[in-house]
Amino acid sequence: MLAKTYGMSVFGVSAALITIETNVAQGSKCFLVGLPDSTIKESIQRVESAIKQMGGFFPRRKVIINLAPANIRKEGSAYDLPIALSLMHASEQVEMPTLPHFVIMGELALDGVLRPIKGALAMVMEAQKQGFTKLILPRENATEAAMIQGMEVYGMETLSETVLFLRGKTIHKPFPTTQTSTHSYDDGLDFAHVRGQKIAKRAFEIAAAGGHNLLLIGPPGAGKTMLAKRISSILPPLTLEEAMETTKIHSVAGKILQNSQLIAQRPFRSPHHSISSTALIGGGSNPQPGEISLAHNGVLFLDELPEFSRHALEVMRQPLEDHHVLISRAKWSIDFPANFMLIASMNPCPCGYFNHPTKDCTCGQEVVKRYLNKISGPLLDRIDLHIEVSPVAFEEIRSPDMAEASAIIRERVIAARNRQQTRFRNYPEVHANAGMTSQLVGLFCPLQTEVETLLQQAMKRLQLSARAYERILKVARTIADLAGTPEIEPNHMAEAITYRNLDRENWAG
Ligand SMILES: Nc1ncnc2c1ncn2[C@@H]1O[C@H](COP(=O)(O)OP(=O)(O)OP(=O)(O)O)[C@@H](O)[C@H]1O
Ligand SMILES: [Mg+2]
Numbered sequence: 001m002l003a004k005t006y007g008m009s010v011f012g013v014s015a016a017l018i019t020i021e022t023n024v025a026q027g028s029k030c031f032l033v034g035l036p037d038s039t040i041k042e043s044i045q046r047v048e049s050a051i052k053q054m055g056g057f058f059p060r061r062k063v064i065i066n067l068a069p070a071n072i073r074k075e076g077s078a079y080d081l082p083i084a085l086s087l088m089h090a091s092e093q094v095e096m097p098t099l100p101h102f103v104i105m106g107e108l109a110l111d112g113v114l115r116p117i118k119g120a121l122a123m124v125m126e127a128q129k130q131g132f133t134k135l136i137l138p139r140e141n142a143t144e145a146a147m148i149q150g151m152e153v154y155g156m157e158t159l160s161e162t163v164l165f166l167r168g169k170t171i172h173k174p175f176p177t178t179q180t181s182t183h184s185y186d187d188g189l190d191f192a193h194v195r196g197q198k199i200a201k202r203a204f205e206i207a208a209a210g211g212h213n214l215l216l217i218g219p220p221g222a223g224k225t226m227l228a229k230r231i232s233s234i235l236p237p238l239t240l241e242e243a244m245e246t247t248k249i250h251s252v253a254g255k256i257l258q259n260s261q262l263i264a265q266r267p268f269r270s271p272h273h274s275i276s277s278t279a280l281i282g283g284g285s286n287p288q289p290g291e292i293s294l295a296h297n298g299v300l301f302l303d304e305l306p307e308f309s310r311h312a313l314e315v316m317r318q319p320l321e322d323h324h325v326l327i328s329r330a331k332w333s334i335d336f337p338a339n340f341m342l343i344a345s346m347n348p349c350p351c352g353y354f355n356h357p358t359k360d361c362t363c364g365q366e367v368v369k370r371y372l373n374k375i376s377g378p379l380l381d382r383i384d385l386h387i388e389v390s391p392v393a394f395e396e397i398r399s400p401d402m403a404e405a406s407a408i409i410r411e412r413v414i415a416a417r418n419r420q421q422t423r424f425r426n427y428p429e430v431h432a433n434a435g436m437t438s439q440l441v442g443l444f445c446p447l448q449t450e451v452e453t454l455l456q457q458a459m460k461r462l463q464l465s466a467r468a469y470e471r472i473l474k475v476a477r478t479i480a481d482l483a484g485t486p487e488i489e490p491n492h493m494a495e496a497i498t499y500r501n502l503d504r505e506n507w508a509g
Pocket of ligand 2: 224225226303345
């Protein structure tokens with residue numbers, strides 16, 4: 001007898017429909033066909049054990065299990081459940097005529113208990129596109145999958161529970177659709193706790209408003225890490241669409257905790273500097289998104305930037321520009337979204353005290369230069385704002401005056417983002433000023449003669465690289481947006497120029 005049901009293959013962050021056909025006929029061998037990898041071949045062992053646990057049997061006849069279409073790579077253990085069910089139906093152990101109405105995925109333990117799978121959200125989205133309305137998934141994935149309106153998701157705990165349900169012996173309600181609010185929660189980190197540091201805070205506000213990358217440079221204890229950890233508190237809320245995108249990536253990476261819902265806050269990822277380039281960028285034999293993709297629509301914080309491997313930093317250059325990363329292998333390539341804001345911090349030299357107001361640096365010019373050279377020019381070039389953070393004075397730390405709260409800064413950031421949304425309404429791929437192409441910079445950052453002259457003079461005087469030019473224009477545009485003026489005014493330009501510290505060829509001598 002022939003049985004048919006459906007599953008989903010996840011590739012990158014998208015899914016594709018897979019038909020699982022099982023035929024049991026005269027003969028004696030079991031064949032698994034349709035480009036399955038070795039992990040799926042092991043599936044037969046788990047399926048056999050799980051079926052036996054519930055009192056069934058593995059047919060000792062000719063069994064052909066076909067996963068179609070054959071040209072899509074299928075991997076992982078998530079096909080156990082549809083294979084087990086179609087096998088039981090095809091061998092006439094239990095009749096489950098409704099089997100073809102469902103998309104079914106789940107890994108089986110040897111005792112028939114269902115284990116969670118990766119990428120459930122991408123599967124539900126694709127199932128809906130393909131016209132399905134019903135899915136059976138492991139119980140742990142149900143909350144995550146139930147985010148999509150109009151889909152019936154049944155969360156099951158065991159193979160036998162699933163069989164009873166498909167035979168109509170038990171009634172299950174579809175999992176209630178989870179709330180898809182993108183209200184951010186409060187993690188207690190607020191800019192009000194940071195004393196002084198007016199310039200640094202201003203730079204963070206500009207970075208958040210325009211989606212600019214930011215590099216903090218300063219001595220130990222100046223508050224760089226403290227500042228960076230507070231960026232989430234001033235970022236605009238995720239739109240529903242962005243939240244879905246981000247959740248989908250985390251789901252594919254298996255990073256969604258059991259029973260958790262839509263990711264409601266912009267991600268803040270801060271990998272340790274010992275991270276490998278694969279873990280940072282993504283990849284591996286069974287390609288997984290890296291930290292840059294997990295930070296999609298949020299922040300990637302690289303603390304102690306020069307300590308990261310040179311290779312890891314260099315491969316990050318392309319995604320920083322393109323906002324996605326293409327991982328290519330001999331036979332296939334996968335595209336992961338990676339639209340993140342980079343916040344990086346570093347000491348100015350190995351001892352940390354170069355340019356310190358009171359302490360002496362023991363490094364010497366050459367050593368300082370060599371340390372800075374660990375960050376390549378092209379990478380530095382992709383960072384719009386460079387700021388020097390100096391430690392605040394003791395009096396300032398002890399001062400009882402509270403600084404401005406993040407909530408107030410955030411309001412200004414949101415207002416500036418709203419202006420940008422209006423500006424880019426015909427350019428859906430551009431979310432903020434930092435994402436403008438050269439052509440858009442030309443279109444949206446016209447300069448009056450006075451401002452143009454100012455920029456020209458500064459470029460000469462500070463020996464700014466030609467590459468810094470566009471960065472300055474984008475930042476000036478954001479400063480004007482924060483001020484709420486349609487034109488870039490001279491003071492906006494003057495401020496933008498100050499954020500190119502490391503471009504100045506006289507930095508570190
Ligand atoms: N402006 C400030 N207001 C309040 N506390 C501060 C400030 N600056 C520093 N501190 C205190 O100093 C501690 C150290 O700061 P932080 O870890 O951010 O320094 P850092 O610049 O990252 O240093 P390193 O280069 O060693 O990593 C903070 O945890 C905080 O308690
Ligand atoms: Mg630090």
